[in-house]
Amino acid sequence: MTTLTVSQLNRYIKAVLDEAAPLQNVYVSGEISNLKHYYSSGHMYFTIKDSSSQLKCVMFAADNARLRFTPENGMNVVCFGRVAVYERDGAYQLYVQSMQPKGVGELSVAYEQLKSSLEKKGWFSQEHKKPIPKYPQRIGVATSNMGAAVEDIKNIISRRFPICEIIIAPTAVQGEQAKFDIAKNIAVLDSMGLDTIIVGRGGGSLEDLWAFNTIEVAEAVYNCKTPIISAVGHETDYTICDFISDLRAPTPSAAAEIAVPDAQKELSYLKDTRSYIDKCINNLILSCQQQIDSISYPILSDAESFFAPYEDKIEAISELLNDYVAKKIEKSNVEFKGLVSLLNALSPLAVLSRGYSLTMLAEKPLTDTNEVTVGMNIRTKLKNGEIISKITEVL
Numbered sequence: 001m002t003t004l005t006v007s008q009l010n011r012y013i014k015a016v017l018d019e020a021a022p023l024q025n026v027y028v029s030g031e032i033s034n035l036k037h038y039y040s041s042g043h044m045y046f047t048i049k050d051s052s053s054q055l056k057c058v059m060f061a062a063d064n065a066r067l068r069f070t071p072e073n074g075m076n077v078v079c080f081g082r083v084a085v086y087e088r089d090g091a092y093q094l095y096v097q098s099m100q101p102k103g104v105g106e107l108s109v110a111y112e113q114l115k116s117s118l119e120k121k122g123w124f125s126q127e128h129k130k131p132i133p134k135y136p137q138r139i140g141v142a143t144s145n146m147g148a149a150v151e152d153i154k155n156i157i158s159r160r161f162p163i164c165e166i167i168i169a170p171t172a173v174q175g176e177q178a179k180f181d182i183a184k185n186i187a188v189l190d191s192m193g194l195d196t197i198i199v200g201r202g203g204g205s206l207e208d209l210w211a212f213n214t215i216e217v218a219e220a221v222y223n224c225k226t227p228i229i230s231a232v233g234h235e236t237d238y239t240i241c242d243f244i245s246d247l248r249a250p251t252p253s254a255a256a257e258i259a260v261p262d263a264q265k266e267l268s269y270l271k272d273t274r275s276y277i278d279k280c281i282n283n284l285i286l287s288c289q290q291q292i293d294s295i296s297y298p299i300l301s302d303a304e305s306f307f308a309p310y311e312d313k314i315e316a317i318s319e320l321l322n323d324y325v326a327k328k329i330e331k332s333n334v335e336f337k338g339l340v341s342l343l344n345a346l347s348p349l350a351v352l353s354r355g356y357s358l359t360m361l362a363e364k365p366l367t368d369t370n371e372v373t374v375g376m377n378i379r380t381k382l383k384n385g386e387i388i389s390k391i392t393e394v395l
Contacts, residue, residue, distance in 0.1 A: 006090065009090075010088075013085050017085055023083040024082045025080070026080070026083060028079050028094060029077070029079075029102055030049050030076070031050070031077075032071055032076075033047050034073075041061060042061025043060050043064070044058070045057070045058050046059075056092075056093040057081075057094045059081075063096065063097050066098070067106075068210075069106055069109040069110035075101060076101065077099050077100065077102055078100055078101075080099070081094050081095045081096040082094070083095075107210060108206070111206075114213065114214075114240055115240060130226075130246045131246075132246060135161075136194075136260060137163070138164070138193075138194045139194060139195060139260070140167045140169060140192065140197045141153055141154075141168050141197075142169045142197065143173060143199065144173050145170035147201065147202055148202060149200065149201055149202045150168060150252075152252055154166055156253060161261060161262070169189055173200075173201035173212075175211070178211035179214040182212070182216075183216045186220040187223075194226050196227050196228075197226050198231055198249075198255045199221070199241065200229075200230055200232040200249075201233070212239040213239050214240070217240070217241055221241055222244050227246045229245060229247045229248075229255045230247070230255075231250075231252040233251075234250070234251060235250035358380070359378055359380050359381075360378065360379040360380075360381060361376070366378060373394065376390070377391075
């Protein structure tokens, strides 16, 4: 009789299980319990159970990274992997390679989990919503430059509000890397000082629109300082991007119509408003004229009798005014004469009258012999008249 060590027995059982083909690719459904996620290593350890049994499971970091939802205790899931023995402990377990919620798509669960998490943080709150400018000068658009959505946006904005400049940021809107491209271009457009940003794409399946349901895009929209209009998919499609953005449009075309006013309607409104204002002003003028007529008519028809009680007061005020004006004029004359005397005292002509003269070179007074040379003409201004001299010698 052969006696085996524990290690030999465990190794043998492991070899048997490893050779059992049906156990190498197996799907097992059950409810998650005892979930432990070691974030330092990325590995997850848990148990799946049904009404009468349970099975230990392990899911390594490389496989975890591909999950689009977060496993939780009590969640019913379908796990795919292989059954093997952990030789050290002599325990068999399911090495999970992939997992999806039972009866519900993986993306649907991930969507609801992220939506619930961000809603609890207050990211969907109305207090974070910024108003969309009514008359934007520059609009940025983050979408694919190859699809119909971008052409619809450009055509509608150009037709409705031609003075608005459109800046297109060509963006990948589908695929594994799309979430990074969308987030990056939102940040780029936000740095350009635009009035509004439109982000979105045309319709598609949940998988096609998934980039707009990721935390990367959610953070980019939430942190954006420029008002954002989200226009992802069709009217029935709702993404995380829609909930966080400042305004949701059911389609890219609708986003373009929301982003800018209709210039023709605005002009028509201005014309109607001007006509209304003109009418109001004319009615006001007519009303004032009628009031003036009703007041002035009896006065003008018998002006003497109207002013008779006020004749003494009018005469007294008239005398006071005349006296005030006369004194004001007299004071001004005194001040004027004083200024004339001061001006005469400071005038160069007064100096000349005292026997002095003023020598001029061209139109400027001559103050330095270095300013003239032999042969130049100079003028000497006296009280009465001028003398023109030619310089023969400069000392």
